[in-house]
Amino acid sequence: MNADITVGLDGTPESLAAADWAAREARARGAKLRLLHAWVLLEAEGAPGDSRTGIPEEDRNHWAKKTVTDAEHLLAEAYPGLPLSTELVAADPESALLDAARECALLVLGSQGLGRTASYLLGAVALRVVARSAAPAVLVRAEPAGGSASVPQAGPADASAPSPGPGAGDLSARPDDLSGPGDPDRPGGKDPTGRSTPAVLVGVSPYEPAAAEVLDFAFATADRHSAPVHAVHVRQLPVPIYAQGDPAVAPALVEKALNGSREQLRTVLAPWRDRYPRVPVRETVRPGSAARILVGESAGARLLVVGRGRHPARLRPRLGHVVQAVAHHAPCPLAVVPHD
Structure with missing residues (x-):
């Protein structure tokens, strides 16, 4: 295990919020930040293009590459000098993240919580990864559209509103x-x-x-x-x-x-x-x-x-x-x- 921080990216607002949190934590630790995106259909570099569609190889991974490069550019602008690396993995996200957790000091993931049924389903991979991660794992949620999600209250001392992420x-x-x-x-x-x-x-x-x-x-x-x-x-x-x-x-x-x-x-x-x-x-x-x-x-x-x-x-x-x-x-x- 090294001292690096890994953040899983999937292009969602939650994963960008996680990347931002991870960048600040990496800066505080003096650590390197790795931006990881996993897609099971990722093509190896140099693979032939799809002859049925005529799409060249360099476009077949376009959205996967865009996911990490867009986040990399945003973070490089917001945190100049922060050591960043990107990695695309041809694997299912759960396996790729668990492999990454065995090699880093901290794993950071986006989380949507239980604001609606869909968010539970979308968060299932993150929860399974957290349950098995070898490294400490941090779940970060983005500010929901239209305001903060409701929070179950535990008494008068808990009535303050959550701060937006x-x-x-x-x-x-x-x-x-x-x-x-x-x-x-x-x-x-x-x-x-x-x-x-x-x-x-x-x-x-x-x-x-x-x-x-x-x-x-x-x-x-x-x-x-x-x-x-x-x-x-x-x-x-x-x-x-x-x-x-x-x-x-x-x-x-x-x-x-x-x-x-x-x-x-x-x-x-x-x-x-x-x-x-x-x-x-x-x-x-x-x-x-x-x-x-x-x-x-x-x-x-x-x-x-x-x-x-x-x-x-x-x-x-x-x-x-x-x-x-x-x-x-x-x-x-x-x-x-x-x-x-």
């Missing part, structure tokens, strides 16, 4: 961040202009050793972009509390359970606070649905980071229900970090 062809130079201007009501520090800096939101399970790989990705990203980290743990309340009926009638039991989780989260985060002293950290422990709370908290975040377990070869890779939910509904870019 870049749309197709909109690759003009921006501040070196991951999503856009800060929201003064969200956790974070201040940038030089006094604006609140959007946080890197990370879902943490203090009970899993694998949290270390997820936290490493979140804190390293925040450190590179001078951003804060917002660590969220969603606590499943003990059965005895539910046995009392409505948990609201047992506030002392609920608070006792949450206090224990807060202490565990604080302990898990301590080494990362020491390792990244410049990164401000906010800790949140809440009871309820992990998927709903993470989606709500992601409104206004610059990046949401979650983990997924690597699967033995004999098992069919799949994403857990929480990762599935945030992949479909979180308005900000989503990083899915594989761990053992």
Whole structure:
């Protein structure tokens, strides 16, 4: 594995938004960006033309080449000096992206979420790739036409509107961040202009050793972009509390359970606070649905980071229900970090 970043391109607004995000991240890392397009019918260079139509060989791959060259030109203009390479692969996109993930440090893909039925079908390849990717994978969505998609709410603290992402062809130079201007009501520090800096939101399970790989990705990203980290743990309340009926009638039991989780989260985060002293950290422990709370908290975040377990070869890779939910509904870019 090298330190390069690979972005999958298919000519959609989502893939262009992903390319723009990947370019900013490559610039922050000092990494090279590879633009990859896979088409199973791609012709090898020098293949004879189609004698039935008279189309010369150089035109048969026209749209595949245009997909990568158009993105390359836009990125070269917006990010002068960024090392870029392009690659056309004669393979199905899923196989090509999984092969690329074994060779790079980060894989970036466009995502349409669940705004409509078609978007679920179009996003199926991205979800399968994320479930099997050897490298951390980031899903980036473009700003939907007509405004932002609706976001399931997780309570009053989650009511801020999602910040729009870049749309197709909109690759003009921006501040070196991951999503856009800060929201003064969200956790974070201040940038030089006094604006609140959007946080890197990370879902943490203090009970899993694998949290270390997820936290490493979140804190390293925040450190590179001078951003804060917002660590969220969603606590499943003990059965005895539910046995009392409505948990609201047992506030002392609920608070006792949450206090224990807060202490565990604080302990898990301590080494990362020491390792990244410049990164401000906010800790949140809440009871309820992990998927709903993470989606709500992601409104206004610059990046949401979650983990997924690597699967033995004999098992069919799949994403857990929480990762599935945030992949479909979180308005900000989503990083899915594989761990053992």
